[in-house]
Amino acid sequence: MKRYEQFAEEIAALIRNGVLAAGEKAPSVRQASRIYGISQSTVFQAYYLLESKGLLVAQERSGYFVRAQQQAPLDEPKVYSQSLESHEVAVSELIFSVLNSLRDPNTVPFGSAFPDPSLYPLARLASCLSRSMKQMPEHEIVSDMTDGNSELRRQIALRYSQIGMLLAPHELVITNGAMEALSLCLQSVTQAGDLVAIESPTFYACLQMLERLQLKAVEIPVHPRDGIDLTALANALEKLPIKACWFMPTLQNPIGATMSNERKQQLYKLLQQHQVPLIEDDVYSELYFGNTPNQPVKRYDQQGLVMHCGSFSKCLAPGYRIGWVAGGQFTERIKKLRLMTTISPAVPSQAAIADYLQHGGYDLHLRRLRNTLEVQQGQMLAAIARYFPAEARVSRPQGSYFLWVELPEAVDSLYLFQQALNKGISLAPGPIFSASEKFRHCIRLSYGYPWDERSEKAIAQLGLLVTQQLKS
């Protein structure tokens, strides 16, 4: 065994024994070199090895941190089977009252839907805005409203090609964020009264949209690691006249599950068999941890049955409101619906992102962003393990910036939400993620902001509030 391997084994042991906890910083290279009496290059070699084994994660300019381990001290959340029924959706008002209360900038932002804006290259994007708009031929300010910026569509098609998917730029419809893409997709394949299969728990905006369009929800359970319950889905497709599915097979919000490629393929086959279109909400896929990019279900789509919705809002440019959909056989319908509702997303936003993608640096930015989020995940997981009751269960998603925490059933998350807010802490209570008011004892916590003493205290406070509820 070489010296660096030996040293790596010592550090690995510290991690396994819990001496170095998830999210904690490993000794700096200089420090380790001094303490262990080895060369800095030996330390580097050891840390590279530990990184490749998934034990450490490098964070730009900050050093190496302990990755959240496979065997976390808390169990993962359970899956709740659902009875086969459809629901009118009526949770918008609850969702709005929750979202509204999250807006105080002084609260600890565990309820936030966006990560810290400082994680994005906003200054460079501002330069891209100016440069691209100054170079744009005048007539394009009008013509780009119909087709979308052609360079942007080319760049998006290029990114698909990097994961082995060949999509023609004309299949891509640029939209006002993924939210508009999802709304147009849903409208392109449903009418009021139709049944739509959604996940349980699901992204609350999906529930609001179903409610607005008077669609009925058929809730399909999501396993915290494996994703959509395919048996339950097959059963629902067999027995109910489902017109569309709206799923997030990769880094599902709120539960964090990513389906394996094999299960994604099975999902597609099931939909193909029943000829039910899939609206694939894939806005977190770039935020994966590790080295393997995610593959969308769209990858297996030979019939144009999948509408694949992406966005730059979570991974590059929040506030620019640029999303897209690869619409398959529904592309023309989606284009027309967009012309009839908002005409076009902002031309400057499209041009700036096209310019940014063209001039490089996106992959470097993404690598930094992913590493930062991964470190922050470890920090939050460790804090939850320290302060929450041992019966609490928590998800360990392989990316994105949300944890799903299942508390003992006696805990009322809406009450917890109010209590926490009074203490200056925001969180997202479980019932806003369900058409049928499930998940009353669950909460979603965001680790999208840098971990600091205030975060640690806030998790301790939440743990205390939970314990108090259990005792009362």
Added chain:
Amino acid sequence: MKRYEQFAEEIAALIRNGVLAAGEKAPSVRQASRIYGISQSTVFQAYYLLESKGLLVAQERSGYFVRAQQQAPLDEPKVYSQSLESHEVAVSELIFSVLNSLRDPNTVPFGSAFPDPSLYPLARLASCLSRSMKQMPEHEIVSDMTDGNSELRRQIALRYSQIGMLLAPHELVITNGAMEALSLCLQSVTQAGDLVAIESPTFYACLQMLERLQLKAVEIPVHPRDGIDLTALANALEKLPIKACWFMPTLQNPIGATMSNERKQQLYKLLQQHQVPLIEDDVYSELYFGNTPNQPVKRYDQQGLVMHCGSFSKCLAPGYRIGWVAGGQFTERIKKLRLMTTISPAVPSQAAIADYLQHGGYDLHLRRLRNTLEVQQGQMLAAIARYFPAEARVSRPQGSYFLWVELPEAVDSLYLFQQALNKGISLAPGPIFSASEKFRHCIRLSYGYPWDERSEKAIAQLGLLVTQQLKS
């Protein structure tokens, strides 16, 4: 009579006699000074006087042009009374096929919905984009998505105050262009199957939106000068369960009518009496000719019954996709609907326009734009009078950039549209402005692009095609 008054009278006579035709350039100041043997300052004084009398119009850096006269050689279009009935709307496909054919950049753009992009301060806006985004505190890139840019809302409220209207910034909802504002307003007060009163002819996007939302249209005739037929509207409100009105009381697209303030007030009283909300589409109001700004119907609104929709797309920043609505009692509902459909308009677009408005120059830009459009209107009106058959009737709007031409009834404008397109000329055929395929013998022509030899030839060609249809 002073010398300049005498000279002004001579020029006025030339105009009245048709020696100087509408849209033609008056002699330059230097030229006139030489020919008439008077000082340049006398010429200036005379031209100022003629401008104030509405006979000449000044165009930045180009000199003085003859304003389109009150007594144009062609009559104005007729008003068609309508039977009192509601219609399912199904013209979207026709509209899309027409819009699609307008996209060839080599056609003469008489069918265009936007004026020449070179009329807008695009370079300055690009600088505003960059400056405002570099100065923006990071957290606002996310927080501005909920409430909209506060400086932009303040600037819009300031502009309302300049015409004597006091609106609180929190009544203003920023939207993805006026199109989204109109769509959200309609959704906030109707449900599928409801009746909506619209104008006849009307803006085609209104028809598409009604169709998409499965609303039924009750068409109210619009007089080419006076605007909405209030008697017909009163009758409709009396007899039919109308849930909302969608009107454009100022510079109506396509017919160009502007209701007088008195008639706007009558309109409001009628709606108040029946408690029917008004969606006031007011996107052209800044493009008035002359010196008197338009007043919206919203001005008379004491109950918050009027949703006043404005936009920067036609008067400042095409492609930026920034509109707004002063939503009255429906404001909260509209805000929520926006959060559920697109979340927010682009933050950079909002910031750039706020920055532009804050740093001044908007009114100067508008004055130039109005003058340019007024001169171009005169040029097109004169050409139509030269080349179209004498039975043709044409509107003389007091602003904006559209003429509504009513051809002899034997003319089929859809056929004319195809023939013209084959000759490289675009136009908007009448039937796309009606829920019941009226206006088959009408066309809308845009004078939003600079007048040149090609425009002149194109109008001559259109005149020829019309004459040929009449002979066949």
